């Protein structure tokens with residue numbers, strides 16, 4: 410029989426091995442369970458070994474294994490072609506070695522190779538000096554993807570690529586460095602994942618070694634991500650989101666699939682403050698955050714929208730405006746307070762707010778050609794009173810956005826091809842409208858049920874769009 414803690418630790422190790430192909434280090438387990446000492450973890454590990462749930466292999470890079478696990482079955486060998494500069498371009502391709510990596514770190518198809526990284530020009534993309542990047546060979550790439558680029562005939566460099574009017578811009582992911590502009594370029598592949606090497610860890614006399622290699626999968630956009638907001642946002646690179654739009658749980662006791670919506674108020678604010686910190690980190694300078702929130706309720710009169718605004722201002726985000734989303738729901742009202750008497754009457758909120766914040770600067774960089782809002786739309790949306798009915802087709806969710814609300818925010822505040830995030834994505838309204846309007850999306854929600862609905866919704870829209878493109882090509 411396992412104790413509750415032993416079971417939790419075993420589950421955590423199993424999950425890490427499944428996700429990363431490596432067991433977590435004792436330090437990582439300690440951090441995960443918020444314990445103060447590694448020796449407590451050590452005791453639990455020893456107990457799990459005693460009960461034959463774990464095996465410990467002396468003098469092996471990965472010291473913990475599940476008893477039934479075949480450790481290297483999921484590894485694959487790829488060529489390690491040399492060192493690549495993430496700073497100034499240098500000549501690359503040196504000796505030909507090979508490296509073993511988890512199969513999960515490469516794409517399902519295509520040829521792959523690895524390069525060691527030198528320099529710090531890609532640090533904001535999570536690629537550091539000494540890392541190894543896994544590259545999928547391909548001659549083309551989309552704007553904003555990280556590629557191995559051959560320039561000036563014999564120099565290769567690792568940068569984000571952007572097509573410009575007269576050639577290409579190779580953009581470092583490090584605000585202190587300048588981009589390289591070049592007319593000609595040969596793309597030698599795009600970065601699929603990053604492998605990081607960690608040092609050994611010795612605990613007392615025992616030989617526990619920490620992760621030999623930790624594989625960090627490169628962040629992929631246009632994915633429905635099911636999981637906890639803070640855990641999943643941590644995977645989003647710095648300065649990579651142009652517009653975040655969300656409606657968090659309001660903490661009013663709504664019946665969500667997988668979330669308790671009635672925390673203590675301060676606990677709720679502290680939790681969301683961490684989400685806002687992450688939001689600021691992932692936004693590009695000039696990036697916007699549109700936060701939908703209801704006004705003061707008629708039960709407890711908590712001015713949540715003011716508390717959120719203060720949190721953002723404390724974080725250094727600029728409060729740009731508030732949009733009034735007038736829901737026109739007064740006909741359905743059920744609460745008057747002291748009816749026909751001034752003793753204690755209620756104003757019933759028939760509206761919600763969309764609070765708009767920006768990071769670091771007012772302007773969002775982008776090409777005028779990528780601005781796709783029409784004149785009529787601009788005139789209409791820039792009047793901050795938006796009359797939009799709440800969504801009627803709820804798709805099993807208690808509070809989905811109406812698509813019109815998100816359409817207006819996306820068109821007004823972002824360019825085509827921009828990255829749009831909803832970290833409390835629900836049934837995927839933001840993702841769906843992002844696809845419809847030619848933006849990339851990141852959707853996070855903790856409920857597998859809502860994520861499934863969101864995925865189906867995005868798949869249907871993508872299929873419809875492909876059909877339209879095929880039809881257009883046929884008629885041309």
Ligand SMILES: C[S@@+](CC[C@H](N)C(=O)[O-])C[C@H]1O[C@@H](n2cnc3c(N)ncnc32)[C@H](O)[C@@H]1O
Nearest residue numbers: 637638658668809810833834835836838854855
């Ligand atoms: C107000 S709803 C968002 C609805 C969404 N705007 C839509 O159009 O469907 C808030 C969402 O937050 C999700 N949620 C609650 N706690 C979460 C957490 N810790 N991590 C990620 N999502 C969470 C809930 O499952 C719920 O879908």
